[in-house]
Amino acid sequence: MAAVQRLCIAGAGGRMGRMLIEAALADPALSIGAALEIGGSPLLGQPAAPGVAIGADIPAALQVCDVLIDFTRPEATLAYLAACRRAHRNIIIGTTGFTPEQKHEIEAAAADIAVVFAPSMSMGVNVMMKLVEMAARTLGADADIEVHEAHHKMKVDAPSGTALKLGEIAARARGQTLEEAGVYARHGLTGERKPGSIGFSVTRAGDIVGDHTVLFGGVGERIEITHRSGSRANFAQGAMRAAKFLVGKNKGLYDMQDVLGLK
Numbered sequence: 001m002a003a004v005q006r007l008c009i010a011g012a013g014g015r016m017g018r019m020l021i022e023a024a025l026a027d028p029a030l031s032i033g034a035a036l037e038i039g040g041s042p043l044l045g046q047p048a049a050p051g052v053a054i055g056a057d058i059p060a061a062l063q064v065c066d067v068l069i070d071f072t073r074p075e076a077t078l079a080y081l082a083a084c085r086r087a088h089r090n091i092i093i094g095t096t097g098f099t100p101e102q103k104h105e106i107e108a109a110a111a112d113i114a115v116v117f118a119p120s121m122s123m124g125v126n127v128m129m130k131l132v133e134m135a136a137r138t139l140g141a142d143a144d145i146e147v148h149e150a151h152h153k154m155k156v157d158a159p160s161g162t163a164l165k166l167g168e169i170a171a172r173a174r175g176q177t178l179e180e181a182g183v184y185a186r187h188g189l190t191g192e193r194k195p196g197s198i199g200f201s202v203t204r205a206g207d208i209v210g211d212h213t214v215l216f217g218g219v220g221e222r223i224e225i226t227h228r229s230g231s232r233a234n235f236a237q238g239a240m241r242a243a244k245f246l247v248g249k250n251k252g253l254y255d256m257q258d259v260l261g262l263k
């Protein structure tokens with residue numbers, strides 16, 4: 001039987017941290033070796049999992065783990081990354097919002113340790129990206145591509161990062177850039193659809209976790225590829241897949257397309 005991968009859950013008290021602990025406890029191929037929170041957190045000393053209390057001592061936590069899973073904040077991620085590099089432990093980074101310089105730091109660390117870095121860890125979204133790439137490449141310039149996304153009313157940016165990424169993938173697959181193809185608003189006398197454009201539309205309502213559809217309109221037919229998120233648990237499931245993917249790897253930078261074997 002393959003060895004159990006021992007996880008260190010960073011940001012253990014956060015929304016994703018709690019999901020990660022639940023997902024790891026349900027997976028016999030994984031165990032929780034340690035759980036970390038920011039120094040001074042009221043959660044320090046609280047139980048995270050059977051026999052594991054939440055701590056703040058990163059080197060001590062890494063001694064009893066194979067891989068650290070980080071869904072925190074960029075400044076925390078970089079501290080965890082540096083500690084993993086020193087201790088020769090692998091890291092899975094789900095945190096978002098890095099500057100280009102911070103991304104370079106992550107890339108540099110991958111010379112010494114294995115890093116999975118994925119702003120969307122949803123397995124479904126990553127499979128959808130592959131399907132969109134295939135459809136856009138095959139259907140080519142003739143298809144009218146429209147991206148629609150729907151999210152809860154608290155979301156402050158639009159279109160979502162995932163919608164933009166889907167548009168980018170479709171554009172690249174047929175030799176365009178999203179800068180030249182993207183159309184983000186239509187109102188009034190717009191004229192006919194511009195050939196080769198990729199249109200975006202957005203819904204904001206209630207507590208929708210996140211829906212994305214890419215529509216390819218042709219002559220006499222259309223394809224719609226849709227992903228719907230029902231809860232954040234799908235991100236935790238993706239992180240568990242990433243942890244198992246890292247068994248036996250000791251350096252290199254990977255994303256979810258690598259983890260899922262989609263490249």
Ligand SMILES: NC(=O)c1ccc[n+]([C@@H]2O[C@H](COP(=O)([O-])OP(=O)(O)OC[C@H]3O[C@@H](n4cnc5c(N)ncnc54)[C@H](O)[C@@H]3O)[C@@H](O)[C@H]2O)c1
Nearest residue numbers: 011013014015016038071072076094095096119120121235
């Ligand atoms: N990759 C994905 O698929 C995916 C999915 C969901 C969320 N995220 C990202 O994961 C991150 C966390 O999301 P969340 O909803 O769990 O947030 P959250 O606010 O609920 O939790 C953040 C956690 O990080 C800890 N933290 C914050 N600053 C810290 C510091 N300086 N040092 C140590 N710990 C610190 C907090 O104490 C908390 O436990 C965000 O960047 C979010 O965008 C990514």
